[in-house]
Amino acid sequence: MRYALRKLGLLxxxxxxxxxxxxxxxxxxxxxxxxxxxxxxxQNGPVTPSVQAAIEAQLxxxxxxxxxxxxxxxxxxxxxxxxxxxxxxxxxxxxLVAGALPWTLIMVGAVTVIAFVLGxxxxxxxxxxxxxxxxxxxxxxxxxxxxxxxxxTALLIVFFLGYVLGWFxxxxxxxxxxxxxxxxxxxxxxxxxxxxPAITILITSLGGWILGMRxxxxxxxxxxxxxxxxxxxLRGRTVAIRYxxxxxxxxxxxxxxxxxxxxxxGSLLVEQVFxxxxxxxxxxxxxxxxxxxxxxxxFLMITVSVxxxxxxxEILYGVLDPxxxx
Amino acid sequence: MSxxxxxxxxxxxxxxxxxxxxxxxxxxxxxxxxxxVGLVGExxxxxxxxxxxxxxxxxxPARISGGRIVFDGTDIAHLDAEELRSQRRGGFAxxxxxxxxxxxxxxxxxxxxxxxxAAHGHVPKGRRRQRAIELLDKVQLPSTVLDRYPxxxxxxxxxxxxxxxxxxxxxxxxxxxxxxxxxxxLVQHAVMDTVRELQAAEGFTAVLIxxxxxxxxxxxxxxxxxxxGEIVEDGASRQIFSAPAHPYTQMLLxxxxxxxxxxxxxxxxxRKASAAERAGGNGEARPERAAAHDAIVVDHVSKVYPPxxxxxxxxxxxxxxxxxxEPGAAMALVGQxxxxxxxIAKxxxxxxxxxxxxxxxxxxxxxxxxxxxxRTLHADxxxxxxxxxxxxxxxxxxxxxxxxxxxxxxxxxxxxxxxRVLQLLETVGLTPVEQYAAKLxxxxxxGQRQRVVIARALASDPQVLIADEPVSMLDVSLxxxxxxxxxxxxxxxxxxxxxxxxxxLSARVVTDQIMVLxxxxxxxxxxxxxxxRFPEDAYTTQLLDAxxxxxxxxxxGAAS
Numbered sequence: 001m002r003y004a005l006r007k008l009g010l011l012x013x014x015x016x017x018x019x020x021x022x023x024x025x026x027x028x029x030x031x032x033x034x035x036x037x038x039x040x041x042x043q044n045g046p047v048t049p050s051v052q053a054a055i056e057a058q059l060x061x062x063x064x065x066x067x068x069x070x071x072x073x074x075x076x077x078x079x080x081x082x083x084x085x086x087x088x089x090x091x092x093x094x095x096l097v098a099g100a101l102p103w104t105l106i107m108v109g110a111v112t113v114i115a116f117v118l119g120x121x122x123x124x125x126x127x128x129x130x131x132x133x134x135x136x137x138x139x140x141x142x143x144x145x146x147x148x149x150x151x152x153t154a155l156l157i158v159f160f161l162g163y164v165l166g167w168f169x170x171x172x173x174x175x176x177x178x179x180x181x182x183x184x185x186x187x188x189x190x191x192x193x194x195x196x197p198a199i200t201i202l203i204t205s206l207g208g209w210i211l212g213m214r215x216x217x218x219x220x221x222x223x224x225x226x227x228x229x230x231x232x233x234l235r236g237r238t239v240a241i242r243y244x245x246x247x248x249x250x251x252x253x254x255x256x257x258x259x260x261x262x263x264x265x266g267s268l269l270v271e272q273v274f275x276x277x278x279x280x281x282x283x284x285x286x287x288x289x290x291x292x293x294x295x296x297x298x299f300l301m302i303t304v305s306v307x308x309x310x311x312x313x314e315i316l317y318g319v320l321d322p323x324x325x326x
Numbered sequence: 327m328s329x330x331x332x333x334x335x336x337x338x339x340x341x342x343x344x345x346x347x348x349x350x351x352x353x354x355x356x357x358x359x360x361x362x363v364g365l366v367g368e369x370x371x372x373x374x375x376x377x378x379x380x381x382x383x384x385x386x387p388a389r390i391s392g393g394r395i396v397f398d399g400t401d402i403a404h405l406d407a408e409e410l411r412s413q414r415r416g417g418f419a420x421x422x423x424x425x426x427x428x429x430x431x432x433x434x435x436x437x438x439x440x441x442x443x444a445a446h447g448h449v450p451k452g453r454r455r456q457r458a459i460e461l462l463d464k465v466q467l468p469s470t471v472l473d474r475y476p477x478x479x480x481x482x483x484x485x486x487x488x489x490x491x492x493x494x495x496x497x498x499x500x501x502x503x504x505x506x507x508x509x510x511x512l513v514q515h516a517v518m519d520t521v522r523e524l525q526a527a528e529g530f531t532a533v534l535i536x537x538x539x540x541x542x543x544x545x546x547x548x549x550x551x552x553x554x555g556e557i558v559e560d561g562a563s564r565q566i567f568s569a570p571a572h573p574y575t576q577m578l579l580x581x582x583x584x585x586x587x588x589x590x591x592x593x594x595x596x597r598k599a600s601a602a603e604r605a606g607g608n609g610e611a612r613p614e615r616a617a618a619h620d621a622i623v624v625d626h627v628s629k630v631y632p633p634x635x636x637x638x639x640x641x642x643x644x645x646x647x648x649x650x651x652e653p654g655a656a657m658a659l660v661g662q663x664x665x666x667x668x669x670i671a672k673x674x675x676x677x678x679x680x681x682x683x684x685x686x687x688x689x690x691x692x693x694x695x696x697x698x699x700x701r702t703l704h705a706d707x708x709x710x711x712x713x714x715x716x717x718x719x720x721x722x723x724x725x726x727x728x729x730x731x732x733x734x735x736x737x738x739x740x741x742x743x744x745x746r747v748l749q750l751l752e753t754v755g756l757t758p759v760e761q762y763a764a765k766l767x768x769x770x771x772x773g774q775r776q777r778v779v780i781a782r783a784l785a786s787d788p789q790v791l792i793a794d795e796p797v798s799m800l801d802v803s804l805x806x807x808x809x810x811x812x813x814x815x816x817x818x819x820x821x822x823x824x825x826x827x828x829x830x831l832s833a834r835v836v837t838d839q840i841m842v843l844x845x846x847x848x849x850x851x852x853x854x855x856x857x858x859r860f861p862e863d864a865y866t867t868q869l870l871d872a873x874x875x876x877x878x879x880x881x882x883g884a885a886s
Contacts, residue, residue, distance in 0.1 A: 131386075228428040231383055232491060233414030234445045236407070242441070243430050250432075321432055322475040 003318045003325045011311045018303045022296060023073050027066070033086075033292045034059045059086075082297035087289040093297045096282060101264075101301070103173050104278030107194045108267040109260070111201045116256050118202075119209020124245045126210065127217035128236075139214060142207030154200045154273040161196060168196045171275035197274045205259070212255060217248035250321055257313030261306030327399065328356040329531050330380065330418075330499055335393035335403075337372070337379050342387070349375040349388070351555040357531050359498065362522075364542030364563070365535045366578065367552035368801040369772075374423075376552065377501045377535045379403075381420045382410055398498070415446040419497035421489050423504040428488045429476035435487055436472040442494050449494075461490040464527075465520055482513035486520065493524070500525075501533045506541070510663045511828050515872040518545060537801065539578045543567050543876035551575045567876050581802040584877060585830040585858045586870060592835055594806035598817035620688030620706070620789055622651040622674060622822070627683030627693075629669050629846075643669040645846035646683070653789065656816055656823040658833035658854060660869065661843035667826045669846075671792050674824065675707055676700050687790070705735050708783035712795040714775035718767040724751070724778050725763040728785060735786035750781040753819075754811055773804030780811060784821075791815065792824045797832055809836050830869060834858055842866045 034056045041047050041055075064072075076082065082093035119142075126135040145153075162170035174180065174189045220226060221244050229239045268280035275281070279298065286294035317324050337350040350372040357363055367373040378384045380395055382402055395403040397418060405413065422428045429438060439458035443449040449457045459469040465486040476484055485505060492500060502521060506514035522545050525532045536542050542549055542563075549566045551559040551574065559572040570576045580593045629644040644666040651657050659667040672678040673685055676695050685692040690703055711717040718727060728747040732738055738746055748759040754777040756762040767775055776796060783791055793812060797805040813836055815821045825837050833840060834854055841851040842863065850863040861867045 224422050224424055224427040225430045227383060227385075228420070228422055228488060228491075229430070229441070231381060231414070231420040231422075232442050232445070232495060233411045234441050235411070238441055238445065242433065246432050247430065322434075323431060323477045 004315055007311060007314050007318070011307060014307055015304065018307060019074070019077055019300065020070075022300045022303070023070060026292075026296065032059075033290075036290070077300070082300075083293040085286075085291055085294045087285060087291040087294065093293050096294060097279070097297055097301060100277060100279045100282040103276060104264060104267050104271070104280065106190075107173075107198060107276065107278065108201060108263045108270070111198045112205070112259050112263055115202050115205045116209055116259065119206045120213045120245075120249060120252065122206075123210045123213025124217060124240065124248075126214040127221060127244070127248070128240045130218060130221075135214070138210050142210040144207075145203050146205070146207030146211075148204065150200070150204050151269050151273060153204055154197075154270055157196055157200050158273060161199075169193050170196065173277050194276075197270050197276055200270055200274075208255075209252070212252050213245075213248060216251055217244055220244045220248040223247070246320070250317070253313050253316055253320070257310050260312070261309035263309075264305040265302035328396075329359045329398060330355075330357040331394070331396040332356065332376075332380065333394045333396070335376070335379060335395060336391045337375050337384060338389055338391040339375075340387045340389060348391075349555050350379065352393070353552075353555075353557050354393075355550060355557060355560070357499070357533070359531055360529050361548060362525055362532045362546045363534070364546030364549045365533055365552065366537070366539050366542050366549060368537055368578075368803060370554075371552040372555040373535050373537075373552045374503055375555075377420070377503050377533065380499075380533070381418050381501050383420060412446070414497075415448055415495045417495070417497060418499040418501065419492035419495045421485075421492050421500065421502045421505050424508045429484055431476050434473055434475055435479075438487070438491055439472075439494060442491060446495070448496070457494070458490075461494050462487070464493060464524060465490045480513075481509050482517055485509060485517055489517075489521065489524070493528070497530055499531045499533070501535065503535045504537065505534070507537070511872045512662050512868065514541075521545070538874070539802075540582050540874035540876055544874040544879055551578070563876070564880050567880050577803060581806065582876070583831055584875060585834040585873065588859070590831070590834050592806045592809070592831075595810045595813070595835055597835065598813055619653050621653055622707075622790060622824070623684075623686045624649050624651075624670070624674065625684045625686070627670070627673060627680045627685060629666070629673060629678065630681045643846050644673070644680070647841075647843075647846070647848055648683075649841060649848075649851070651790070651822055651824055653822055654816065654820045655839060656825060656837040657839040657841065658825045658827060658837040659841050659843060660827055660830060660833055662828060662869070664845075665843040666846035667843050668794055670843075671709070671794055671824065671826055674792060675709055676703050705786045706788050707790045707792065708786060708788040710776075710780050710783050710791060710793040710796045713799050714772055714779050715799065717779050718775060720767050722766070723763065724756075724765050724767075724770075727778065728763075728782055731782055731785035746785075750784055753784060753815075754778070754781040755807075756781070771804070772800050773807055776800060776804075776808050777811065780808075780815075784815070788821065790822045790824065792826070794826045795828070796825075798827070798829060805832065812836055828869075830858060830873060842869070 037055050037059065038047055038052055041051065080094045082097075085091050085093050085096055088096055122138045122142075126138050129135055158170050161167050169175070169192065173193050174186065175193070178186055178189050180186060226239060226243050229243045234243075264279050265283070266280070267278055268284055270276070271278045271280035272284055279301065282294070283298045285291070286298060332353060332355040335350060335353045336348065339347040339349055353372075353376060365373045365377065375384065375388060378388070379390055382395075382405070384390065390403050393403065394401050397413075400413075402410065402413065429435070433441075436455065436458060439461070440454060443454045443457070455472070458472055462469060462471055467483060467486050467490070471479065471483065471487065476487075479487065489505070505521065506517050509517060518541065521532070521534075534542055534546055539549075543566065546563055549559075549561065549563050550557055551566070551572065553572075553574045559566065559570065559575045561571070566575060567579070570579050577593075583590045583592065625648050627644060627647050628642065631641040631643055633640050647666070647670060649657070659670060661667050669678065673680050674692065676692050680693050683693070687703060687707060690699070692703060695703055725744070725747055728750055729743055732743045732746045732750075736743075736746065747763060751757070751759040751762050756774060756777050762770075762774075767778070770778065780791075780796075791812070796812070797808050800808060809832055812823060812825070816823050823836070825833060827833050837854045839852070840854040840857045842849050842857065842865065844865045849865050850857055850861065857866065858870065861870060
């Protein structure tokens with residue numbers, strides 16, 4: 001318990017540091033969004049002071065001391081007020097993020113978890129049945145599939161499964177005609193649309209988990225406590241799961257934490273290829289349109305999600321490994 | 327009928343893509359119920375392979391290639407997995423060498439017992455905790471251990487736990503594979519006592535596998551000696567001790583001596599007069615190659631480490647130690663692990679700084695050296711490490727390993743450096759030098775590796791060698807060679823030697839002065855022979871008593 005509280009305290013501290021950095025860094029950069037907009041207009045002719053004032057009012061040039069700005073900023077962050085998006089004016093940034101986040105979390109997040117669980121299980125099986133087809137098949141297939149670049153797999157899948165065979169829709173999170181609600185029909189539609197991006201992520205990440213788990217477990221299988229467990233006549237399943245796999249999974253948790261933290265920021269490519277309305281898609285739009293409030297909010301989201309995922313993994317570590325609890 | 331009958335057993339290692347090795351060749355052996363048998367041999371003799379085969383724990387690439395293992399009337403060499411698993415209760419159990427690693431770090435001790443009880447169902451659920459406490463009691467551990475995790479127990483406690491776990495199978499045969507090798511000297515002694523008492527009380531047949539003939543002779547009634555995969559001798563302990571028949575047994579036995587004896591001799595080791603002594607004790611007439619001319623002076627040195635965890639006490643590793651290592655002298659630092667002997671080595675080499683006190687070498691204040699000055703120190707003070715298997719980079723040839731320090735310290739380049747490397751190999755007795763220079767560490771034996779490590783330490787032409795347990799990882803037959811090399815270096819080159827060890831016998835043969843450390847304090851010091859023959863401190867006596875003394879056991883007998 002004390003371990004969890006300590007980690008929680010650390011989380012709050014790092015969150016604060018991340019939020020503060022997010023405040024400081026843009027301010028250290030020369031110029032402001034308003035300057036940039038005015039400079040752009042100035043290429044077409046002189047900018048009148050009234051236009052300049054209007055732009056500054058619209059983009060919100062900060063006033064007051066840096067400390068006042070910081071307090072206002074912290075207050076806004078706490079109330080999830082990130083201002084108005086330039087691209088999707090006059091929508092609130094928070095609304096845009098809230099609209100995109102669930103899609104990413106559900107599709108990419110769930111697939112990441114599924115890939116980890118599935119990959120770990122297959123890895124355990126491969127290591128336990130080392131040298132048989134149960135070992136060689138998944139390891140060879142896994143390393144083959146994960147050798148493809150991400151976007152290439154995505155394009156192949158869109159082309160064959162979506163376009164040539166027409167089994168799955170190639171874009172969007174749900175049909176244009178569907179009305180978002182909590183009916184089974186709508187849920188089915190969502191899963192149907194999530195299938196292609198999900199398959200892509202699964203194919204490209206599964207191999208890594210299989211190989212990682214298999215290799216660490218082969219090491220733990222050679223450890224003395226496994227030999228000793230066998231000498232004591234424990235059942236094969238107990239030895240494989242509670243002795244070998246329980247210890248082998250520990251180093252892989254770190255990788256899992258990183259993958260989970262990368263869900264929000266790392267979905268850019270796949271969401272772009274499948275025109276999936278998640279955070280990655282939104283981020284791409286924000287960057288190409290120089291939508292600073294949206295970008296700032298998204299960067300913060302990405303940082304926070306990495307921190308949360310790490311926190312989660314550390315708690316998991318605490319549960320699984322008594323040595324870390326002290 | 328015998329409990330265990332091994333007939334013509336052969337075990338072969340067949341690594342993929344490599345030449346198979348016959349680790350055990352046509353071994354035959356029969357054990358009676360309640361016997362205590364020692365299985366002795368050096369590394370590579372096949373003793374552990376035999377132990378693993380008998381308990382059916384041999385894993386690929388090892389394979390039983392022939393013969394039968396009849397346990398209580400059943401040939402267990404060809405049992406299938408499930409039959410074998412159920413046989414393990416009331417059958418044969420094994421205690422592994424590194425008992426500290428034999429426990430699953432993420433499961434509590436209670437769970438370890440629970441897993442075994444659940445696997446065999448021989449203890450009803452309600453009685454399991456009680457039964458576990460009884461078993462722990464047999465190995466002299468308190469019941470509080472049950473709720474601990476392995477990481478929270480000391481090495482000796484963990485080894486006791488694994489003995490209790492093996493015992494929970496109610497075995498009729500227990501194989502102990504080097505059960506105390508990884509443990510500290512005093513703990514070793516205590517654990518072996520427990521093993522002997524248990525065997526007497528429970529009446530199981532015990533097989534004690536060990537490289538240490540002394541340990542085996544002290545415990546076992548019967549000794550089986552293995553060499554190169556074959557059983558070369560099998561007889562009663564008393565007979566093996568007093569009249570060993572096979573030359574290999576005779577060789578093993580000859581390396582045993584009592585450090586307390588009046589005269590201690592090791593075969594292949596000869597004490598020499600040091601260079602200074604040969605010069606007639608007259609300081610001015612030193613031979614030209616008397617390397618050492620500066621003394622190491624350690625003056626009231628203490629080292630306190632910050633507490634390992636918050637809320638705990640600081641650790642005092644070394645507590646007010648003073649000594650003087652004269653040029654060309656050999657001094658031993660002895661004590662059990664944690665006594666601070668290695669910390670002293672670190673402070674003398676400038677790796678650690680003392681919390682208080684001073685270390686000087688000639689004009690150098692070692693405790694105040696900056697990074698660049700350390701280089702000057704290391705040209706004169708060099709270290710020989712304990713584990714020759716990890717002290718050499720496996721990817722580099724011997725020549726490369728030696729060329730680096732030669733270039734760094736002496737400034738020699740190219741052909742001159744190579745010349746010096748070959749000369750170093752000659753000094754440490756690795757001839758023909760050209761052949762050894764081209765070898766990689768894995769092509770060398772442990773003793774040869776340790777010679778390379780020593781050659782590396784000599785590259786800078788040091789005045790002082792600090793040897794931290796240089797022979798503890800080596801087989802007895804190789805130890806004498808490395809020890810006599812150290813002796814030669816001291817006598818012929820005039821190098822001073824600080825010899826750190828827990829092995830009092832080797833301290834007796836290579837050093838003149840000794841300091842006994844306990845909890846960071848010097849409890850006794852003086853001439854090595856004097857201190858070991860007539861110890862005054864209780865702790866020194868304790869260390870001496872922990873050494874297996876087969877002579878004492880058989881002293882009442884005919885031959886002694």
